[in-house]
Amino acid sequence: MLLSDHLIILPILLPLATGALLLLFDERRRVLKALISAVSVLMLAIVAVALLRLADADxxxxxxxxxxxxxxxxxxxxxxxxxxxxALMLTLTAMLACASLFYSLARWHKSGPHFHTLFQFLLMGLNGAFLTGDLFNLFVFFEVLLAASYGLVLHGSGTLRVRAGLHYIVINLAGASLFLIGVSLIYGVTGTLNMADLAVRIPAVPEENRMLLEAGGAILGVAFLVKAGMWPLSFWLPTAYMAAAAPVAAIFVILSKVGVYIILRLSLLLFGAGAGASSGFGEQWLLFGGMATIAFGAIGVLASQAMGRLAGFSILVSSGTLLAAIGLAEIEVTSGALFYMVSSTLTISAFFLLIELVERAQDPAADILAVTREAYGDDLDDEEEEEEVGVAIPATLAILGICFAGCGLLLAGMPPLSGFIAKFALLTAMMNPEGFGAGGVIPAMIWALVALLILSGLSAMIAMTRAGIRTFWAPIEGTVPRVLLIEIVPVAFLLLLCLAITVQGGPVMRYMEATARSLHAPENYIRDVLSAPRMPAPAREAHQ
Structure with missing residues (x-):
C-alpha cells in the first residue's frame, strides 16, 4: 500500500496525535505548544489541498x-x-484553521488552559465528520467536535461569554440527543448505518415501516438544522458566536456548515431521486425553512448595533440561503450554493477576526453600542497589558478600513468580488424556466426566494455602511488601535482567498458543477463504497 493511499485518514490522525501530544506539556510552555500546533495546522492544510487535487483528478x-x-x-x-x-470541506476547514490559529498566537491562546489541544480536537471532529461514510461514526465525530467546542466557547472570561456558552452547551446536547434518536430509528428500520448501503436499502423499505424511517430522518434532520441555525432553531447562535473569543468565533463559522453539509449529503444520497416512495422527503421544509431563516437573518442584520451580532446574523443569512438551495434540489442551484458557501464562510470568518481589531479603537464607556466589551470580560484591560507577540503595523486605520470595506462588499454580494459571483450564479439558476417553470412560468416561491436574496444583500450593505461610518468616519474617540502583524495577516489571508476564487471563478465554478452533478447522481459514490476491495494479506514465507 502506497503512502498516498493513507492520505485520506491523515486529516483525522494528524490533529488527534497533535492534540494528544500537547497534553504532555503544561501551560508554562506555551511557545512550544504554539509551535507544535502551528506546524500541525500547516501540515493539515497541505494534506487538504493534496486531497482536493486528488478528488478533482481528471x-x-x-x-x-x-x-x-x-x-x-x-x-x-x-x-x-x-x-x-x-475534499472541499476539508480544504475550507484547513484554511479557516490556519487563519484562526495564527491570529490567536498574539494573545488569545494564553487566555485559558488547553486552547491548542481543544483546537486540534475540534479539527479532528470536523474532518472526521466530513470524511466518514456511516452514521454511527458521524455521531462519534460530531460528539468529538462538540466536546472540543464546549471548551473553546468558554475560552477566556466574562459574564456574557459564560452565559452564552452555557446556552450553547445545553442546545447542542439536546441536538446530540436528537441525533442519537434519529440514528436509532433509521437503524431499526433498515438494519444498517453505512450511508451507501442505506441508499440501496431505503427504496425497498416496506410501506408499513416507511413512517418510522421518515420519522428517523426528520429527527436526524432537526439535530443538524439546530447546528445549521435554521429558524426558529437559531435563537442561540448570534449571541453565542458574538460572545466567543475572536479566533474561536472565526473557526466556529464552519460549524454551522457541518449541519448544512450533512443535510446536503443525506438528502441527496438517502432521499434523492432513487429513494422510491421517500424521494424528495423534506425538500419543502428545507425550502420554506431556509427562506424564513434568510428573512429572520436579514432583519437581525438591520437591527444589530454591535458588529458581533451583525456577523452572527450574517451566518443565519448564509445558512438560510444554503438550506433553501438544497430544498430546490437542482444541479445548477446546488453548484451556485457551493460557491456561495465557500465565499460566505471565508468572509464571515474574516469579519469576526476584524471586529476585535476594529473595536479596540472604541471607548466602551462613551459608546453604549459597543457591547462586546462584556464578551471579553471585565479583565480585558489586564489581558491587553500582557506581552503580545509580533510587531505593530503602520497605517492601521487605513488597513482596517480596506479590510472592512472588503468584508462589506462580500457580505452584500456587490461586484466584482466572489460574493457577487456566487449570488449571480444562484439567481441565474433560479430564473431558469427549464428547471422550475411549468410551461415557461417561474413559480411564485422562486420569485419570493429571489427577492429575499436581493433584500438580504441590501440589508447587509446598509448595516455594514452604518457600522463603517460609525467606526471609521465619525468615531466618538479618535484612538488608533494597536494591531499586530500576526493579527492582520490572517484577516488579509481570508480576504485574499475570496479574491482568488473571484479571479479563478471559471475553474472554481467548474469544480462546483462537477461536485453538484456527483451529488445529484450518487450511483458512483454507492458503487465505489460498496465495492471497495480489501487490501491483500502480506505474503507468508514458507518455512520448510
Missing part, C-alpha cells in the same frame, strides 16, 4: 476514494470516503 469518470479501517469491507466495517464535496 480520470474520465467520477471516482470516490474509500479507506477501509481495519481492512473490513463496507457495510460491515468503518469506511472513510473522499469525494469532491468532502
Amino acid at each position: 480520470t474520465g469518470t467520477p471516482t470516490t476514494g474509500v479507506y477501509l479501517l481495519g481492512n473490513w469491507p463496507a457495510p460491515f466495517g468503518i469506511v472513510l470516503v473522499l469525494d469532491r464535496l468532502s
